[in-house]
Amino acid sequence: MKGIVFTEFLELVEDKFGLEMVDTIIEKSNLPSQGAYTAIGTYDFSEMLSLLKNLSENSGLSIDDLLLTYAEHFFGVLAESYPDLIKRYKDPLDMLSSIENHIHVEVQKIYPDAELPTFEVQEKTENKLVLIYKSSRAMYSFGLGLMRKTFEHFDTKANITYEKLSSDGTEVKFSIVKTNG
Numbered sequence: 152m153k154g155i156v157f158t159e160f161l162e163l164v165e166d167k168f169g170l171e172m173v174d175t176i177i178e179k180s181n182l183p184s185q186g187a188y189t190a191i192g193t194y195d196f197s198e199m200l201s202l203l204k205n206l207s208e209n210s211g212l213s214i215d216d217l218l219l220t221y222a223e224h225f226f227g228v229l230a231e232s233y234p235d236l237i238k239r240y241k242d243p244l245d246m247l248s249s250i251e252n253h254i255h256v257e258v259q260k261i262y263p264d265a266e267l268p269t270f271e272v273q274e275k276t277e278n279k280l281v282l283i284y285k286s287s288r289a290m291y292s293f294g295l296g297l298m299r300k301t302f303e304h305f306d307t308k309a310n311i312t313y314e315k316l317s318s319d320g321t322e323v324k325f326s327i328v329k330t331n332g
């Protein structure tokens with residue numbers, strides 16, 4: 152997992168919970184990196200899992216809720232860092248249906264070692280999109296947060312529901328329906 156995902160995560164934890172929480176979760180997580188992340192480095196995904204687990208235990212919030220909030224913050228980081236990737240879209244459903252064949256393809260060119268999920272388009276109409284998320288990292292709540300922010304970015308509203316196709320969350324079906332054209 153790319154370092155920027157860790158550095159932004161720890162910044163958000165500091166903002167929301169304070170520096171002491173950052174120190175606590177780093178200490179409890181027994182990290183090979185010892186929590187010394189650089190944005191351009193690459194680190195084991197298991198470090199993110201440990202940080203999330205310890206933040207969840209110390210804050211009382213579920214890992215899914217933490218990932219959702221984190222994704223909403225991360226969308227802003229992506230939009231600022233890669234404006235050209237988003238600029239070519241005028242419609243949130245077009246953007247979301249292009250993660251697989253455009254957005255993440257470009258991301259993989261920038262970071263050849265990025266570990267990305269797949270988002271297969273199962274159905275697409277003017278107002279509806281059905282996506283199948285697949286990833287061994289089971290970060291579907293992170294995807295949900297990014298989808299919500301995508302609609303905000305385009306000043307559009309949608310009803311987004313999901314159904315786990317596998318109980319561990321490595322395969323999830325998202326149904327996204329625009330609610331105001």
Ligand code: HEM
Pocket residue numbers: 152153154156229230233236237247250254255258264265266267268286287288289290291293294295297298301
């Ligand atoms: C992960 C880039 C849009 C879903 C990532 C990562 C990057 C990235 C750098 C981390 C990879 C790693 O650490 O190895 C981008 C950029 C985007 C974008 C530049 C737009 C300009 C989206 C959108 C979604 C999405 C709109 C919405 C569904 C995900 C998910 C992950 C991820 C769920 C977590 C990894 C996993 O589940 O396996 N993306 N992304 N991304 N992205 Fe995107």
